[in-house]
Amino acid sequence: MSPLLDATIAAVRPADPAVLAEAAAHQDRLTKPRGSLGVLEEVAVRLAGSAGVSPPPMPVPAALAIFAADHGVYVRGVSPWPQEVTGQMVANFLAGGAVANAFAAQMGASVTVVDVGVAGDLPPGDGLLVRKVARGTADLSRGPAMTREQVVAALETGIAVAADLLAAGARCLVAGDMGIANTTASAALICAYCDADPEGATGRGTGIDDETHTHKIDIVREALAVNRSLCEAGPLDTLRAVGGLEHAAIAGFILKAAASRVPVILDGVIAGAAALAAAALAPAAVDHCVAGHRSAEPGHRLALDHLGLRPLVDLELRLGEGTGALLAHPLVCAAVRVMQDVATFDAAGVTDKEA
C-alpha cells in the first residue's frame, strides 16, 4: 500500500483488556448506584481502555478537522445543492461563519480545514490546508471513484493532519466533512462494508424530494453493480471504488488517532462510513472511536450497529462539518471527570449496599 499507511495500520492496537476491567471496577466503587450514569460509564471505561490508563486523561484540547472534497456522482442529480457550495462553505469555515465554528467556539475546540479534493480553486485564505489529491472524484456510478494512488494519498493526508494536530497538543480528535453529494458515496460505502441494501441505507442528505430519493437509491445500486468486483477485492479497493476523498482522509485521520491511543469523536453518516473503512483496514481502530451522535441519515444507524458503537447524542442533526461530534465532546469530558473526581464509597464513608 504505502509505508505510512502500512505503519499506521500496524500501530493500531486494541483497547487494553486489563485497563478496561480496572476502569469498570473503579466505576463500581464510585458513590452512585452501579450503572446509574448509563452510557457515560461505558464511554469513560472505553477511553481508559483506549488510552491504556485508568482513569483516562481528560480529552482536551479537542481539535476538529473538516475534510472537504467534491464528488463526480454529483452529475447524476443526487443533491439539490450546487457543487460550488463545497468550496464556498470552505471559505465560510475559514471566515468563522459556519455552525461548526460556532460549536467549536462553544466547546473550546480548534478548527482545521483541509481541501483534500474540492473541484474548484479556493481563494487563498488564512489557515486552509491545501492537500488537493484531485478535483473531486470520478462518478462512482460509472466506475471506480478513485485510483489506487488517489485513495492512498487521501488516506495519507488524513494521517498527516492527525499527526500534526497531535504533535501540536490535541488530546481528542474530531472528524468533520464537507462535500456536496457525499451522502451518496456514504450510502454506497455503507452498503459495501455492511452488506446492506441501498433502499435502507440511502437517505435524503441535504433534503431531496421522493422522486430524487428513489433516483438516488438507483444510483447507489448502479455504483455497487459497476464496482462489484473491486468492492469484493478488499477494504482499500472498496473505499476507492465507491468512496470520496474526504472519506479516505477521515479514515486515515481515525487510523492515526487509534494508533496514537487518542480518542476520535465521529460525526454523522460521512464519518460513520469512513470509520467502516478504517475498521475494515484495522479492526481495533473502533476501540478508539466514540460515536458523537446519530444523524438522521438511515445509513448511519447501519454503520454504527456494524461498528458496535452507541451514539451519545440523537437530535436529528444532518449537517455534517463535525457538528454532532462537537456537541458530544462535553459529554465525553464529563464522563472522564467522573472517573477522575468522584469519591469512592470507602473514601466518602458512604455505605455501599454490596458491603
Ligand SMILES: O=C(O)c1ccc[n+]([C@@H]2O[C@H](COP(=O)([O-])O)[C@@H](O)[C@H]2O)c1
Ligand atoms: O453528517 C451527516 O450525517 C450529514 C447528513 C446529510 C448531509 N450532510 C452534509 O451535507 C452535504 C451532503 O449532502 P448531499 O445531499 O449533497 O449528499 C455534505 O456537505 C455533508 O456534510 C451531512
Ligand SMILES: Cc1cc2nc[nH]c2cc1C
Ligand atoms: C449550506 C450547506 C452547509 C453545509 N455544511 C455541511 N454540508 C452542507 C451543505 C450545505 C448546502
